[in-house]
Amino acid sequence: MGHGADAKTTATARERLETVGAADVAATLQALATPSRLRILARLQEGPCAATELADAVGMEQSACSHQLRLLRNLGLVTGERRGRSVIYALYDNHVAELLEQALYHVEHLRLGLRDAPAQAPATAAGAR
Amino acid sequence: MGHGADAKTTATARERLETVGAADVAATLQALATPSRLRILARLQEGPCAATELADAVGMEQSACSHQLRLLRNLGLVTGERRGRSVIYALYDNHVAELLEQALYHVEHLRLGLRDAPAQAPATAAGAR
DNA sequence: TGAACACATGAACGGCTCTTCATGTAGTTC
DNA sequence: GAACTACATGAAGAGCCGTTCATGTGTTCA
Numbered sequence: 001m002g003h004g005a006d007a008k009t010t011a012t013a014r015e016r017l018e019t020v021g022a023a024d025v026a027a028t029l030q031a032l033a034t035p036s037r038l039r040i041l042a043r044l045q046e047g048p049c050a051a052t053e054l055a056d057a058v059g060m061e062q063s064a065c066s067h068q069l070r071l072l073r074n075l076g077l078v079t080g081e082r083r084g085r086s087v088i089y090a091l092y093d094n095h096v097a098e099l100l101e102q103a104l105y106h107v108e109h110l111r112l113g114l115r116d117a118p119a120q121a122p123a124t125a126a127g128a129r
Numbered sequence: 130m131g132h133g134a135d136a137k138t139t140a141t142a143r144e145r146l147e148t149v150g151a152a153d154v155a156a157t158l159q160a161l162a163t164p165s166r167l168r169i170l171a172r173l174q175e176g177p178c179a180a181t182e183l184a185d186a187v188g189m190e191q192s193a194c195s196h197q198l199r200l201l202r203n204l205g206l207v208t209g210e211r212r213g214r215s216v217i218y219a220l221y222d223n224h225v226a227e228l229l230e231q232a233l234y235h236v237e238h239l240r241l242g243l244r245d246a247p248a249q250a251p252a253t254a255a256g257a258r
Numbered sequence: 259t260g261a262a263c264a265c266a267t268g269a270a271c272g273g274c275t276c277t278t279c280a281t282g283t284a285g286t287t288c
Numbered sequence: 289g290a291a292c293t294a295c296a297t298g299a300a301g302a303g304c305c306g307t308t309c310a311t312g313t314g315t316t317c318a
Contacts, residue, residue, distance in 0.1 A: 013233060014171040020237055022164035028236045029167075033159035034276075035151035042143040044248075051295055064277055066296055071275095076239055085285045085294050091248035092239075099235040104142060106228040107157045108149055110205055110221075119173075119220035163306075180265055193307055195266055200306095214264050214315045 031075050032103055036060055037068050041091065041100050044078060048090040051080070160204050161232055165189055166197050170220065170229050173207060177219040180209070 017025060031037055039058040043049060049057065055065035069089060072078045077096050080089045091097050146154060160166055168187040172178060178186065184194035198218060201207045206225050209218045220226050 012171070013174045013229060014168070016233055016237065017167060017171045020233070020240055022167050024240060025233065025236045026162050026164045026167055028239060029158065029232055030162035030275095033155050033162040035155045036276080038146060038151050038155055038158075039143070042141070042146045045142045052293090061278075062295075063279080063297090067276075070296080076242070080295095082284085082295095087295065093248055095235045095238050097248060099232065099239075100142060102231045103158055103228065104145055104149070104154065106224045107154045108145065109224050110157060110228075111149055111153060119222055119226060159305095165306075181263095190308075191265075192267090192309080196306075199266080211265095211314090216265065 028075055028077075031072055031077055032100065036064070037072060038100075040065065040068060040072065041077070041096070044089060044091050045097050045100060048088045050083075050086040050088055052086075054089060157204055157206075160201055160206055161229065165193070166201060167229075169194065169197060169201065170206070170225070173218060173220050174226050174229060177217050179212075179215040179217055181215070183218060 011019075032041070036058065039060075040054065043054060043057045051066060051069065052062055054069075055062045058065065069078065069080065073080060077092055078089050079092050080087045082088075140148070161170070165187065168189075169183065172183060172186050180195060180198065181191055183198075184191045187194065198207065198209065202209060206221055207218050208221050209216045211217075
């Protein structure tokens with residue numbers, strides 16, 4: 001209903017994590033945990049692209065790129081459909097685009113060493129202090 | 130200066146990625162790419178916590194937890210300061226909390242198989258379709 | 259000062275991941 | 289259908305990662 005965190009349905013990140021499955025979350029996020037795949041996704045954010053062209057754009061061998069594309073596909077992050085003798089790859093979703101975007105955003109800031117606020121705990125019954 | 134993406138200073142994700150350093154971005158994101166660290170960060174989002182208590186909360190051995198904490202610390206994602214004979218760990222930043230939050234959010238949606246929109250390219254000269 | 263607690267660190271091992279090399283399959287063109 | 293292009297796949301090797309075991313450092317308290 002609301003936007004971010006309502007008072008009622010506020011599950012802790014920890015609960016949500018176990019609900020979805022920590023291993024699954026980790027697996028998905030690992031798609032963003034290597035330079036090669038990061039480059040692939042970043043290129044795809046600019047628009048769909050054929051496999052060979054993609055490999056060329058990110059500077060990796062066709063085979064290596066294909067392997068990673070399969071991985072990304074199995075994770076449901078990208079799609080690939082035939083078009084003539086090419087296979088056009090694209091980001092699956094806008095969620096993927098945003099995930100990449102925000103990951104980049106946060107890492108850019110973290111890498112600058114800027115400190116926003118010393119990490120405040122959510123508005124829990126935090127009497128203990 | 131703006132907030133998210135101004136029309137003028139819009140660099141492609143690919144450019145930003147190389148600017149920050151794809152390897153560095155990957156390294157940081159890899160902190161979210163394993164169940165153990167994911168649990169650690171999720172627990173810390175609820176508030177600061179001593180090392181042993183933390184290890185207990187996420188169900189891992191003290192040593193293993195300590196190793197991962199060092200890693201997270203080196204990446205600048207968490208802080209740890211002595212307090213008596215304990216060391217209290219906390220998320221470094223609100224950026225870290227948000228990164229975790231949004232990663233969770235997107236993965237929750239991706240895991241549901243919900244498809245928002247078939248990934249639209251940014252407002253480029255995307256006539257080809 | 260010595261014992262007990264809290265945490266950090268080093269070494270080592272098993273497992274996973276990414277790449278490369280070689281080969282296989284699908285589609286087009288002649 | 290033969291040759292070529294575009295992509296996928298399998299096997300294998302090098303390197304990295306996370307855990308465990310054993311031990312070390314710092315702190316409190318009697």
